[in-house]
Amino acid sequence: MLNVLLPLLLFAALSLAVIGAIRRLQMWRRGRPSNVDLLGGLLAMPRRYMVDLHHVVARDKYMANTHVATAGGFVLAAILAILAHGLGLHNRILGYALLFATVLMFVGAVFVFKRRLNPPSRLSKGPWMRLPKSLLVFSASFFILTLPVAGLLPEGFGGWMLAAVLAVGVAWGVSEMFLGMTWGGPMKHAFAGALHLAWHRRPERFGGGRSTGLKPLDLNDRSAPLGVEKPKDFTWNQLLGFDACVQCGKCEAACPAFAAGQPLNPKKLIQDMVVGLAGGTDAHFAGSPYPGKPIGEHGGNPHQPIVNGLVDADTLWSCTTCRACVEECPMMIEHVDAIVDMRRFLTLEKGATPNNGAQVLDNLIATDNPGGFAPGGRLNWAADLNLDLMRDTPAVDVLFWVGDGAFDMRNQRTLRAFVKVLKAAGVNFAVLGLEERDSGDVARRLGDEATFQGLAKRNIQTLAQYRFNRIVTCDPHSFHVLKNEYGAFGGDYRVQHHSTYMAELISAGLLDLKADTGGSMTYHDPCYLGRYNGEYEAPRAVLRALGIEVKEMQRSGFRSRCCGGGGGAPITDIPGKQRIPDMRMDDIRQTAAERVAVGCPQCTAMLEGVVEPRPQVKDIAELVADALIEPAVPAKPAKRLEPEVIA
Incomplete structure (x- = not known):
């Protein structure tokens, strides 16, 4: 009976799987076109899976090994089962290979089952609780069926009752594995x-x-809305990416807004986009809801607006764009891109930026800075420092990008400290002065791509007039935009964060420093320096050079908790149960450090906004400036790190 039934079950499941695959492909193709190397991507996929994806998955050794055993065993078992039982190739070697694959899969499935006995809250339940059982049934059924193929049992063993049980098991396992993949x-x-x-x-x-x-937005393309209004406005491979979500909840566990009780859960956001892709409601979502928003009240389809259908606007505005969700995602889904795309529609098409958002964007247009300060005051902080201006200097080693810390009295101390360090090292540097405008970071994260592109192009036009080796800035947000986002508009520069540059100065022996004696210290990694640009070592190298032993927080490095200051979050100001900077200060207090070193004006503002008593907040530039050994006589100009000047 099984000799007849097995091929029918396998090929019926494969046929339905092909139909389901075509159906899903058609759903993804509802999105906008995207320039993708289809063949090259397919050829690169095995390496991306085995190396890049598992580089992320391997952070959790338990699940990494489990996934290798389960997924690897299933792929091998499925191929061999089709050959042995579907095509009837009853070869003993093939049988032993299939037995090995099913045992491997079974062992992995046991560990999946164990994880699901008492799953953490971040894991989705519902159908996912069924999956370990289906994996076990699939592997066990094919193991038993393959024993005769391997010559370990006679054909037709067990009689019709066992055959019937195995047929049910195969039907269950095959339908879950093959149909579940595409339907x-x-x-x-x-x-x-x-x-x-x-x-x-x-x-x-x-x-x-x-x-x-x-990614830049084509502001001249009026064939579609600016940004994303409906699910079909995403590119087709974005929709595909949403569909790849495994609902593991690692993004949820890492999200500072979710932890603070703001109405954002990045896992549910992605699943809401999947609902919009297929059409329906979120009533069957089996994970954590958005804080304060019950499940079952939202729905939509590919052709209906997302906001006030699938999600509420305050869900999108809760995001700090810290990329903690993206960094943790084992499927490498781009949550932040999706959120900013939807914000772009709200800002550009609807003018619906909440709270102080509209005022900040108006300020950027009118005064070139988000605070609305008179542009003529941009250099007031340095009135007594005799700084060289680029317009008066033919060429310099370093163009010091001041940023909007120029208008903030607290961050003016950081700027003055860094100038002191540059002068002590004999660096040939200058500033743009009144020619400098906001980098556009805030405008872009709030979805105002038009204002961002206007600021970027004007800054690029200004920079094109001058000759310098590199741009150095104390602001990771400006650093990121200048380094990674101006290139799309023709602005390609060597850009460094001030911590990286100071580490070079110290390594080159251009700074005479005494040991820091100010007390114990921890270090807070800025999101836009760390997760966005991979710079974790330079700030710590500077602190070590000062004789400081950093007392690391539990959440540090690529898992550092956001301060709450990015993505325009302080401007949109969506309420939660607690403040993100208060949570970060609790992380700091757990180290028992007396001080916390920072490298970002946003982080400084957010952490110093925490009610005292709390550890002292010091920028790395301030720490280095305080440790400088003043020369007894004026020193000769130090040797420049890079004497040649490039445009």
């Missing part, structure tokens, strides 16, 4: 995930690369 079951992530890796929105992330700059 929307838990295994869907396997099919969508493989193609997502092949046709990823940011292929430059693979092979050890880094890609964090937002």
Whole structure:
């Protein structure tokens, strides 16, 4: 009976899986066109899966090993089962190979089952609770069926009752594995995930690369709305990426807004986009809701507006764009891109930026700075410092990008400290002065691509007049935009954060420093320096050079908790149960450090806004400036790090 039934079950499941795959492909193709190397992506997919994806998955050794055993065993078992039982190739070697594959899969499935006995709250439940059982049934059924193929049992053993039981088991396991991959079951992530890796929105992330700059919006293309209004307004490979979500909830666990009780859960946001892709409601979502928003009240389809249908606007405005969700996602989904795309529509098409958002954007247009300060006061902080201006200097080693810390009295101390360091090292530097405008970071994160592009192009036009080796700034947000996002508009520069540059000065022996004696210290990694640009070591190298032993927080490095100051979050000001900077200060207090070193004006403002008593907040430039050994006599100009000057 099984000799007849097995091929029918296998090929019926395969046929339905092909139909389901075509159906999902048609759903993804509802999105906008995207320039993707289809064949090249498919050829690169195995390496992206085995190396890049598992580089992220391997952070959790338990699940990494489990996934290798389960997924690897299933792929091997499925291929061999089709050969042995579907095509009837009863070869003993083939049988032993299939037995090995099913045992491997079974062992992995046992560990999946164990994880699901008492799952953490971040994991989605519902159909996902069924998956371990289906994996076990699939592997066990094919193991028993393959024993005769391997010659370990005679053909037809066990009689019709065992055959019937095995037929049910095979039907269950096969339907879950093959149909679930394409018709929307838990295994869907396997099919969508493989193609997502092949046709990823940011292929430059693979092979050890880094890609964090937002994609430019074509403001002249009026064939579609500016930004994303409806699910079909995403590119097709973005929709594919949403469908690849495995609902593991690692993004949820990392999200500072979710932890603060603001109405954002990045996992649910992605699943809401999947609902919009297929049409329906969120009533069957089996994970954590948006804080303060019950499940079952939202729905939509590819052709209906997302906001006030699938999600509420305050969900999008809660995001700090810290990329913690993206950094943790084992499927390498781009949550932040999706959120900014939807913000662009709200800002550019609807003018619906909440709270102080509209005022800040108006200020940027009118005064070139978000605070609305008179542009003529941009250099007031340095009135007594006799700084060289680029317009008076033919060429310099360093163009010091001041940023909007120029208008903030607290951050003026950081700027003055860094100038002191530059002068002590004999660096040939200058500033733009009144020619400098806001980098556009805030405008872009709030979705105002038009204002961002206007600021960027004007800054690029200004910079094109001058000759310098590099741009150095104390602001990671300006650093990121200048380094990673101006290039799309013709502005390609060597840009460094001031911590990186100071580490070079110290390494070159251009600074005489005494040991810091100010007390114990921890270091807070800025999101736009760390997760966005991979710079974790330079700030710590500077602190070590000062004789400081950093007392690391539990959440540091690529898992550093956001201060709450990015993405325009202080401007949109969506309420939660607690403040993100208060949570970060609790992380700091747990180290028992007396001080916290920072390298970002936003981080300084957010952490110093925490009610005292709390550790003292000091920028790295301030620490270095305080440690400078003043020369007894004026020193000769130090040797420049790079004497040649490039345009």
